Amino acid sequence: MKRKLIYALALITCVIIACKKDKLTDANTNYSDVPVLPDVPYHYSATTNDKTVALGRVLFFDNKLSLNNSVACGSCHQQARAFCDNKQFSTGFIDTKTARNTPSIFAKGGHMFWDGRATDINDLVLRPIKNHVEMHIATMEQLSTKLSKTSYYPALFNDAFGSTIIDSAKIQIALSSFIHNFTFSNNKFNASLNNPSVLNASENLGKDLFFGKAKCANCHRIKSNTNTVGFPGGPPTGNNGYGNTEGPIETVSFNIGLDNAYTDNGVGNITKASTDNGKFVIPVLLNVEYTAPYMHDGRFKTLEEVVEHYNSGIKNHPNLDAKLRDVSSFENLTETEQEQQLVVLDTNHDGDITTDELSSFPTQKLNLTVVEKKNLVDFLKTLSDPSILVDKRFSTPFKR
Numbered sequence: 001m002k003r004k005l006i007y008a009l010a011l012i013t014c015v016i017i018a019c020k021k022d023k024l025t026d027a028n029t030n031y032s033d034v035p036v037l038p039d040v041p042y043h044y045s046a047t048t049n050d051k052t053v054a055l056g057r058v059l060f061f062d063n064k065l066s067l068n069n070s071v072a073c074g075s076c077h078q079q080a081r082a083f084c085d086n087k088q089f090s091t092g093f094i095d096t097k098t099a100r101n102t103p104s105i106f107a108k109g110g111h112m113f114w115d116g117r118a119t120d121i122n123d124l125v126l127r128p129i130k131n132h133v134e135m136h137i138a139t140m141e142q143l144s145t146k147l148s149k150t151s152y153y154p155a156l157f158n159d160a161f162g163s164t165i166i167d168s169a170k171i172q173i174a175l176s177s178f179i180h181n182f183t184f185s186n187n188k189f190n191a192s193l194n195n196p197s198v199l200n201a202s203e204n205l206g207k208d209l210f211f212g213k214a215k216c217a218n219c220h221r222i223k224s225n226t227n228t229v230g231f232p233g234g235p236p237t238g239n240n241g242y243g244n245t246e247g248p249i250e251t252v253s254f255n256i257g258l259d260n261a262y263t264d265n266g267v268g269n270i271t272k273a274s275t276d277n278g279k280f281v282i283p284v285l286l287n288v289e290y291t292a293p294y295m296h297d298g299r300f301k302t303l304e305e306v307v308e309h310y311n312s313g314i315k316n317h318p319n320l321d322a323k324l325r326d327v328s329s330f331e332n333l334t335e336t337e338q339e340q341q342l343v344v345l346d347t348n349h350d351g352d353i354t355t356d357e358l359s360s361f362p363t364q365k366l367n368l369t370v371v372e373k374k375n376l377v378d379f380l381k382t383l384s385d386p387s388i389l390v391d392k393r394f395s396t397p398f399k400r
Helices: 002-027 050-061 140-148 153-161 167-180 190-194 203-213 267-271 305-312 335-345 371-382
Strands: none
Touching: 050 153, 050 190, 050 305, 140 153, 140 167, 153 167, 190 371, 203 371, 305 371
16 A cells, blocks of 8 residues: 555656646747847847847857856846846846846946946956856856857857857957947937927926936936937036946946945945945936836835935935035025035045035935826836837847
């Protein structure tokens, strides 16, 4: 009787495993172990060699770029989710969680990652591959050897570079060439620059708030097809080496008062300067509707929560950016009184008023109404380009 019971349990276990395997197999029937590419490469407008971009696309979505073949760049940067994953923290190659929220990807200049540790896209692309949580490749030589033994890569590298030799420089060029084409700015806001009637009443009111009362444009630049708007008179410069550089979209970093004391010091972790603690690179707002949750730690689930932070929730951190302080009391002084006040504020007497020297000013309170907050969110959604979710040029090639 005991043997029969054991046999029955074993049989049931096998059936369950088989069912699970069948379900797994069914779920993956549309996916291929090798990339499926068009006979003629897709055309990409931001770069000159479409074959190099095609290789970059394969690399971006290939799990073989991780140590145990479980994670690709496209695992966290998913096209259907505007090249993020809509999770607070992402899962690495052995189910370990990342320390920060995965942002969407865009072609942009300036420093990359939330803490700005990468200087540009070229510097960016290899870092996740070597990261001990994300993909955990020990050396790029190890990856080059691995790809050289993969059936489809020698031909793809030969098409892109005229040689079957695979090395880290070529991997870097291909991946960065692919990402340089991540623009996705065909949205209602851009259309409204030539045809204002494209925006409805709520969106237009939200636009006025964005560039006015809500002060969003003080930190967030919006790159249009025809010009860059957001900073009257031009973009900001400087900012402790994390200022703007040439590129489709420039990046800067600010402390936006998320906490009174940060457990993650962001840029300060990189520069080791206490004045940089709590600063994070300001993200691109294009397609922000699709990229929840928000902030470096994914603390805000909705755009409404983000707006409320700036409306009423800013914390008085010593490094809080001056643009997020209420300086109306200073602005109401006479010119002479302002000069006297500046002398008082300059506590280290270096002739320059730094962020920490403005800590006596209170944090801003925008006092937006319920309707104004809705208007602002409605405007932010006009920055959405739905093609980011479906453009086949940026889809996984490992799909039949």
